[in-house]
Amino acid sequence: MSINEIQTLAQKFAEGFDKNDMKAVIEMLADDIEVIDHVPYRFDSKQLFAKYLYEVFAGIGSTSFGFRQPSCRVYNDTVGIVNAYDQFMGATKDGKALTIHGRTTLVFVKQGSSWKIVSCHFSAMPQTS
Amino acid sequence: MTRLARRRVTTIGVRPTRSFCGPFCHTRARRVSNQAQEDKNVTVTEIQTLAQRLADGYDKNDMKSVLEMLSEDVEVFTHVPYRSDGKQLFAKYLNETFGAIGSTSFGFRQPSCRVYNDNVGIGNAYDMFVGATKDGKAMTIHGRTTLVFVKQGGNWKIVSCHFSTRPPTP
Numbered sequence: 001m002s003i004n005e006i007q008t009l010a011q012k013f014a015e016g017f018d019k020n021d022m023k024a025v026i027e028m029l030a031d032d033i034e035v036i037d038h039v040p041y042r043f044d045s046k047q048l049f050a051k052y053l054y055e056v057f058a059g060i061g062s063t064s065f066g067f068r069q070p071s072c073r074v075y076n077d078t079v080g081i082v083n084a085y086d087q088f089m090g091a092t093k094d095g096k097a098l099t100i101h102g103r104t105t106l107v108f109v110k111q112g113s114s115w116k117i118v119s120c121h122f123s124a125m126p127q128t129s
Numbered sequence: 130m131t132r133l134a135r136r137r138v139t140t141i142g143v144r145p146t147r148s149f150c151g152p153f154c155h156t157r158a159r160r161v162s163n164q165a166q167e168d169k170n171v172t173v174t175e176i177q178t179l180a181q182r183l184a185d186g187y188d189k190n191d192m193k194s195v196l197e198m199l200s201e202d203v204e205v206f207t208h209v210p211y212r213s214d215g216k217q218l219f220a221k222y223l224n225e226t227f228g229a230i231g232s233t234s235f236g237f238r239q240p241s242c243r244v245y246n247d248n249v250g251i252g253n254a255y256d257m258f259v260g261a262t263k264d265g266k267a268m269t270i271h272g273r274t275t276l277v278f279v280k281q282g283g284n285w286k287i288v289s290c291h292f293s294t295r296p297p298t299p
Contacts, residue, residue, distance in 0.1 A: 034241060034253045036273045038294050042253060044241065071204055071214065073288070075279045079249040081289050083204045083212060103206045105291040107277055110243045118243070119251050121275040123293030127211050 006072040006080035009115055013106065017065035019090070022053045030109065030116035037122045038100065049107055060098070063090040067104065079110035085125070088107060101125040176242040176250035176278055179285055187235035188257075188259070191225050199268065200279070200286035207272065207292040233260040238275065250278035250285060255295065271295040 016025035026046065035043040042068065043049040057063075064127035088100040107119040179198065186195035189248075197214065205213040211220035240254035258270040277289040 030242070034243075034251070036253060036275060036291075036293070037298055039156065040298050042239075042241075042255070042273070044184065067166070069212075071212075073202070073204075075281075075288065076229075076246070076248045078246045079279065080275075081204075081277055082287060083206065085212070103212070103291070103293070105206065105275055105277075105289060107249075107275075107289075108252060118245065119253060119275060119277070121206075121291040122297070123206065123251075123273070123291065126208050126294070128210050 001076040002077055002080065003072050003129060004117045006074060006082060007070070007116060007124055008068055009080075009108060010072060010082045010084070011107060014086075015093045018063060020057055020060060021051070022057050025053065028117050033053045033118055033120065035117075035120045035122075037120070038102075038124065051118070059092050060090050061093040063088070063097045065089075065099050079109075080106075082106040082108070083097065088124070135249075149150065150225050161175050171241050171251070172244045172247060176244060176284060177240070179250075179278060179287075180237065180240060180242060180252040180254070180276060181289070184235055184256075188233060190227055190230060190233045193228050195223065200288045203222065203288055205290045205292075206295065207290070208272075222263075224228075226242050229262055230260050231263040233252060233258070248280040250276075252276040252278070256292070 013025060013028055016022065029049065031045045033046050033049060034108050035045065043052060062080045065086065065088045067084035067086050070082055072080065072082050072122045074080045074125055082105070084104050086102045086104045088098065090098045092098065102122055102124050105121040108115040168296045183195060183198055186192065199216045199219065199247050201216050203216050203219060205219045211224055234281055235256065235258045237254035237256050240252055242250065242252050244250045256267065256272045256274045262268065272294050275291040276287055278285045279288045
């Protein structure tokens with residue numbers, strides 16, 4: 001049951017990016033979330049990451065985002081971990097195409113009766129050597 | 130009622146030693162208080178110590194001690210395009226990769242350690258690896274690390290690692 005919950009939440013998270021619905025994404029985050037993303041610095045709160053997300057996605061006209069081979073695990077009924085490959089395709093409002101193949105790690109913690117994301121790590125897929 | 134025990138200690142500043150919380154680091158616990166704070170900080174300290182042990186393992190090219198910290202079902206994203214699903218697969222990769230490396234130096238910068246519900250610990254940090262292969266090729270990687278620890282039968286084990294290269298400043 002809990003793994004299904006985590007799978008559903010991971011999908012909901014992906015759909016938020018897919019539909020450029022940052023409000024839905026941000027609602028899933030814990031206030032003390034830490035995020036490592038495609039920028040050199042870490043975000044140490046929901047507020048900081050939300051500002052970044054709104055600014056970045058405001059400049060994007062179309063998006064497509066999805067997870068590939070997601071792995072969802074639950075420990076002790078209170079923590080869920082998702083590891084997946086991800087693909088983002090989109091275009092900025094001035095017509096520049098964007099494609100990012102990456103990897104995502106999400107850590108969910110049950111807070112009260114709700115699961116919240118307390119840690120995200122997004123990274124670009126390394127080059128095949 | 131579910132207890133929302135959350136602890137975070139963030140160390141900020143240049144790391145002058147290999148210690149997670151060396152004498153020049155600023156360490157503060159947030160949103161915890163009094164006696165409960167002491168108990169909570171013990172657990173956060175455990176995570177800090179374990180994260181430092183992992184870093185020391187890489188620093189000393191001691192893959193045995195690194196592998197001892199991993200859960201059997203660990204999942205790892207690292208500097209290769211595929212995910213390692215399981216300790217055995219990751220161990221093979223680590224032993225092969227570090228078998229060719231002659232000297233290593235590894236450390237975390239600005240590590241942040243948090244504990245939730247007494248049974249999950251999360252470490253997020255910047256990392257730096259400097260080394261050289263046995264045939265003399267220099268290697269430097271500036272990266273980011275996320276470690277997820279889960280308490281299993283009284284012991285903390287790493288169930289998820291995500292290592293990635295730090296993106297260039299745009």
